[in-house]
Amino acid sequence: MRTSIFDLFYIGIGPSSSHTIGPMRAAKRFVVDIETSGLLAEVATVNIFLYGSLALTGIGHHTDKALLLGLLGEEPETVDTLTINKRVKTITDNGRLLLLGKQVISFYPSSDISFLKRERMMHHSNGLYFIARDDTGVILKEEKMYSVGGGFVMTQEEISKKFISHLGHDANVINPFRTGKDLLDLCISKNKSIADIMLENEMQRHSKEEIEAYIDSLWAVMQETIDRGLNTTGILPGGLKIERRAPDLFKKLKTNFMPDGGAEVLDWLSVYSIATNEENACGGRVVTAPTNGSAGIIPAVLKYYDKFCKPLDKQSLYTFFLTAGAIGFLYKENASISGAEMGCQGEVGVACSMAAAGLAALLGGSPANIECAAEIGMEHNLGLTCDPIKGLVQIPCIERNSMGAVKAVNAARLALKRTDQKISLDRVIQTMKETGEDMKAKYKETSKGGLALHKVAC
Ligand code: SF4
Known part of the structure; x- marks a missing residue:
C-alpha cells in the first residue's frame, strides 16, 4: 500500500492538480536532479515539451505558469499565490529565469515551452519532456515525466513500474489492503472501523500527533478557501467572463431569499462547493481532494455535516479524512x-x-454501510x-462539484438505510476503469469534444 492521506490530500494551488500542481512538481524535480548531479551551474537553457491533454488544455489550466514556478524552485504548498502573475510577467518580459533561485538561464516561455497538441507520449495523456543544455548546446540532462493525476508525478521509468513517486512512500503497512473486500475483511477480523485501519497504517509513517495536525491544517485551509470564495466578487480569469456566484448566493441564503421547499440544504452544499471551486479557478490556495x-x-x-447534522469535532474530522482517504x-x-x-x-x-464514505462514517455507518455509500457515490x-x-x-x-456534493450526501443517506447491496465497491471501481478506458480521448480533458465544442456567449 503506497498511497497515504498525505498524498491524497494536500495544500496546493488551483486550477488543476494534474495540469498545474503536477507540472510544477515535475519541473522542480527535474532541476533538483540536475543540482544533485552537480550540473546546475552549467545550465544555460531549458526546453519543455508538453504532450496530449497537457498540450491541449495547458494554457487554460495554467500549466505554463506552473512550469516556471517549478523551475524557480517553488512548491505548490508554499508558493505565494498573490505574486505569481507578477513573477511570470518578469520572466516573460526579461527572457531570464533563476533556476532554483540560483542559476540564471535564458528562458522565453513562448518558445521554450512547446505545446505539442497532436502528439501523445506512450504511457499517459499528460506527458512532459524536459531538456537542459549548457551554453554550447550540449545536453546536460533530459527526462520524460508524466503527471498522472492528483498532483502525482512519475518518470518514464517509474510509470513502467507503476511506482508512486512524488513523496516516495512505499512502506510496508500493518493492514495491507488493495480492494474494498480486503478492507471490509480487515475491519471484521480486527473489529475496527475503516478509519482505525487507516490510522494504524498511517502511524507506521507518522506519529498520531502528526497525522492529526496534518488533518487539522487541511481543514483550516479548506475553511479559509470557502471564506475567501464566499466573500470575493469579480470575474473569473480566462475569457469566459463568468462572474463569481458564491458571494451573491451566500448573501441570498443568509436572508432566506426564496421559499426553499425543504431544500435549503442543497443551496448550502452548492454555495460551499462553488466558493471553493471559484477560488480554484482563480489559481488560489485549495486543498486537493483528491484533485483540484x-x-x-x-x-x-x-x-454540511457541521451545519445540519452535528458540530464537527476533532475526532469526527479525523474519522472523515481517514475514511475518505481509504476509499x-x-x-x-x-x-x-x-x-x-x-x-x-x-x-x-x-x-x-x-x-x-466519510459522511456515512460520521453518521454512524458500519464499514459495510461506508463501502456501500462509496459505491453509490461512484455508481451514479x-x-x-x-x-x-x-x-x-x-x-x-x-x-459539477455542487452536484457531486449533493450526490454524496444522498449516497451516504441511502447507504445507511440499505440492507441488500447488489453491487460491490470493487465492482463499481472496475466498471469505472473500463468505462474510462473505453471513453474516446476527446472526452478526457482534451477540450476536443462535448460541451467544450459549444460556443459560450461572453
Ligand atoms: S470536467 Fe471534471 S475532470 Fe474535467 S477539468 Fe472539470 S472537474 Fe476536472
Whole structure:
C-alpha cells in the first residue's frame, strides 16, 4: 500500500492538480536532479515539451505558469499565490529565469515551452519532456515525466513500474489492503472501523500527533478557501467572463431569499462547493481532494455535516479524512484519479465517493454501510466525461462539484438505510476503469469534444 492521506490530500494551488500542481512538481524535480548531479551551474537553457491533454488544455489550466514556478524552485504548498502573475510577467518580459533561485538561464516561455497538441507520449495523456543544455548546446540532462493525476508525478521509468513517486512512500503497512473486500475483511477480523485501519497504517509513517495536525491544517485551509470564495466578487480569469456566484448566493441564503421547499440544504452544499471551486479557478490556495477540479465536494460535505447534522469535532474530522482517504486509495490503486485517463468520473466521481464514505462514517455507518455509500457515490457518476470549455476549470467543473456534493450526501443517506447491496465497491471501481478506458480521448480533458465544442456567449 503506497498511497497515504498525505498524498491524497494536500495544500496546493488551483486550477488543476494534474495540469498545474503536477507540472510544477515535475519541473522542480527535474532541476533538483540536475543540482544533485552537480550540473546546475552549467545550465544555460531549458526546453519543455508538453504532450496530449497537457498540450491541449495547458494554457487554460495554467500549466505554463506552473512550469516556471517549478523551475524557480517553488512548491505548490508554499508558493505565494498573490505574486505569481507578477513573477511570470518578469520572466516573460526579461527572457531570464533563476533556476532554483540560483542559476540564471535564458528562458522565453513562448518558445521554450512547446505545446505539442497532436502528439501523445506512450504511457499517459499528460506527458512532459524536459531538456537542459549548457551554453554550447550540449545536453546536460533530459527526462520524460508524466503527471498522472492528483498532483502525482512519475518518470518514464517509474510509470513502467507503476511506482508512486512524488513523496516516495512505499512502506510496508500493518493492514495491507488493495480492494474494498480486503478492507471490509480487515475491519471484521480486527473489529475496527475503516478509519482505525487507516490510522494504524498511517502511524507506521507518522506519529498520531502528526497525522492529526496534518488533518487539522487541511481543514483550516479548506475553511479559509470557502471564506475567501464566499466573500470575493469579480470575474473569473480566462475569457469566459463568468462572474463569481458564491458571494451573491451566500448573501441570498443568509436572508432566506426564496421559499426553499425543504431544500435549503442543497443551496448550502452548492454555495460551499462553488466558493471553493471559484477560488480554484482563480489559481488560489485549495486543498486537493483528491484533485483540484473536484476540490469543492469534500469541504462542502463537511460544512454540511457541521451545519445540519452535528458540530464537527476533532475526532469526527479525523474519522472523515481517514475514511475518505481509504476509499480514495482504492481508486488510486485500482483505477485512476486523473481526468485525462478516466474523464470526470475519475475526479468528481471519486471525490463524491470519498465524501459519501466519510459522511456515512460520521453518521454512524458500519464499514459495510461506508463501502456501500462509496459505491453509490461512484455508481451514479459512471461515464461522466471531462470536457471543460476553453480548457478552463470552470464550465462544467464548478457546478459539477455542487452536484457531486449533493450526490454524496444522498449516497451516504441511502447507504445507511440499505440492507441488500447488489453491487460491490470493487465492482463499481472496475466498471469505472473500463468505462474510462473505453471513453474516446476527446472526452478526457482534451477540450476536443462535448460541451467544450459549444460556443459560450461572453
Ligand atoms: S470536467 Fe471534471 S475532470 Fe474535467 S477539468 Fe472539470 S472537474 Fe476536472
